[in-house]
Amino acid sequence: MSLNSFDEWSPLREVIVGSAKNYVSHERELSFELFFHDNIAGDNDAARLEWYYPRLRSRGEGEAAGGTRVPVKRRYVDELNEDLQGLADTLASLGVTVHRPTDVAPETGSVHTPAWSASVVPPLNIRDNTLIVGDEIIETSPMIRSRYFETQLLKPVFQEYFRRGARWSVMPRPLMTDASFDLSYARSSSAGGPMEPIEDPKPSRYDVGHEMLFDAAQCLRFGRDIVANVSTRNHELGVDWLERHLEGRFRIHRVHKLSDSHIDSMVLALRPGTLLCRSEAVLEYLPEPLRKWDVIVPPTPESYNFPQYEDDDLILTSRYIDLNVLSVSPDTVLVNEACPELMRELERHGFTAVPVRHRHRRLFGGGFHCFTLDTVRDGGIEDYLV
Numbered sequence: 001m002s003l004n005s006f007d008e009w010s011p012l013r014e015v016i017v018g019s020a021k022n023y024v025s026h027e028r029e030l031s032f033e034l035f036f037h038d039n040i041a042g043d044n045d046a047a048r049l050e051w052y053y054p055r056l057r058s059r060g061e062g063e064a065a066g067g068t069r070v071p072v073k074r075r076y077v078d079e080l081n082e083d084l085q086g087l088a089d090t091l092a093s094l095g096v097t098v099h100r101p102t103d104v105a106p107e108t109g110s111v112h113t114p115a116w117s118a119s120v121v122p123p124l125n126i127r128d129n130t131l132i133v134g135d136e137i138i139e140t141s142p143m144i145r146s147r148y149f150e151t152q153l154l155k156p157v158f159q160e161y162f163r164r165g166a167r168w169s170v171m172p173r174p175l176m177t178d179a180s181f182d183l184s185y186a187r188s189s190s191a192g193g194p195m196e197p198i199e200d201p202k203p204s205r206y207d208v209g210h211e212m213l214f215d216a217a218q219c220l221r222f223g224r225d226i227v228a229n230v231s232t233r234n235h236e237l238g239v240d241w242l243e244r245h246l247e248g249r250f251r252i253h254r255v256h257k258l259s260d261s262h263i264d265s266m267v268l269a270l271r272p273g274t275l276l277c278r279s280e281a282v283l284e285y286l287p288e289p290l291r292k293w294d295v296i297v298p299p300t301p302e303s304y305n306f307p308q309y310e311d312d313d314l315i316l317t318s319r320y321i322d323l324n325v326l327s328v329s330p331d332t333v334l335v336n337e338a339c340p341e342l343m344r345e346l347e348r349h350g351f352t353a354v355p356v357r358h359r360h361r362r363l364f365g366g367g368f369h370c371f372t373l374d375t376v377r378d379g380g381i382e383d384y385l386v
């Protein structure tokens with residue numbers, strides 16, 4: 001079918017499911033630290049209190065200034081790939097056509113640019129680096145060096161949609177030196193202060209000042225309207241680009257500092273008129289018309305909903321990550337089977353919750369919405385925000 005995806009909930013026909021094959025390590029360097037350095041914007045903001053990564057430690061004295069590779073345990077990767085296959089199988093059993101990315105080679109390659117190099121990670125959270133807006137694929141400007149060329153691994157799928165008539169654009173590629181990053185958000189937190197120190201940026205001959213760095217997962221799509229989160233100058237530039245690029249076709253609504261970057265573990269749209277939110281406080285950040293929608297706030301996730309990890313396992317998400325569900329239609333939602341409370345809450349609101357196993361979401365940074373890219377849904381360019 002042709003590329004057609006305007007919203008987060010209408011009947012799903014085709015989807016890409018990410019892959020974690022050959023995931024071996026995280027490369028800890030400035031862009032990684034900054035991305036996962038989840039700072040807390042306000043101490044009395046209930047929406048944010050649980051946001052910290054207790055085991056994300058800063059580099060010790062004497063360690064290399066460049067990237068430090070932190071191994072990811074093989075067992076977790078194997079279990080994750082098993083769960084991803086389960087997700088793909090469930091989607092297929094519901095009649096959805098599933099595409100998969102190209103796997104990275106077992107000997108993890110590196111990205112080299114004139115300014116830096118970093119090890120490559122697999123195309124797992126594929127929601128992040130590509131925005132599908134209607135009949136257009138937009139590869140967004142990455143925020144993590146290891147993920148600089150991640151969308152290359154989706155090339156065969158994108159080429160096929162292009163052949164069938166899709167538009168295909170790539171946002172300007174950043175030089176991504178240390179000076180490209182606006183560190184103000186990460187450095188201005190309160191509520192106990194920034195959880196992890198961010199290293200001082202190092203100068204480079206390639207510095208051009210702040211650049212556009214913006215992930216697709218900062219957006220939610222509502223037909224003609226797109227909600228986009230802006231927390232830094234980098235995001236602002238990214239949204240300026242999007243706005244100019246989509247002018248006359250889509251309307252962008254900026255929300256400010258709803259989260260540090262991605263918003264799909266804060267708020268998701270399940271059907272016209274219904275949002276799934278981490279807390280009621282989220283509503284205040286949203287554009288006026290959305291504040292009138294019904295809100296489902298699931299019970300706060302508890303530690304027993306998650307596996308226990310060792311001290312050397314990096315935890316990359318908040319406990320709210322399972323809010324990151326995937327809608328296959330306006331009444332059916334794929335939910336982590338580890339969250340019976342969330343399933344019950346959705347059922348109480350008339351949804352069918354399909355349980356799917358997903359054990360290590362906190363180690364790999366994503367739930368079902370993050371791991372997928374919905375390329376064909378029935379919905380069109382409608383005005384939902386009136």
Ligand SMILES: N[C@@H](Cc1ccc(O)cc1)C(=O)O
Pocket residue numbers: 035036037038125259260261262263316317364365366370
């Ligand atoms: N602080 C980010 C960190 C993050 C982003 C993407 C991930 O896949 C995982 C974690 C979250 O709130 O959005």
Ligand SMILES: NC(=[NH2+])NCCC[C@H](N)C(=O)O
Pocket residue numbers: 125127128217262263264265316317318319320321365366367369370
């Ligand atoms: N598209 C994504 N990768 N979203 C993940 C967001 C996770 C968010 N940082 C959290 O900790 O809850």
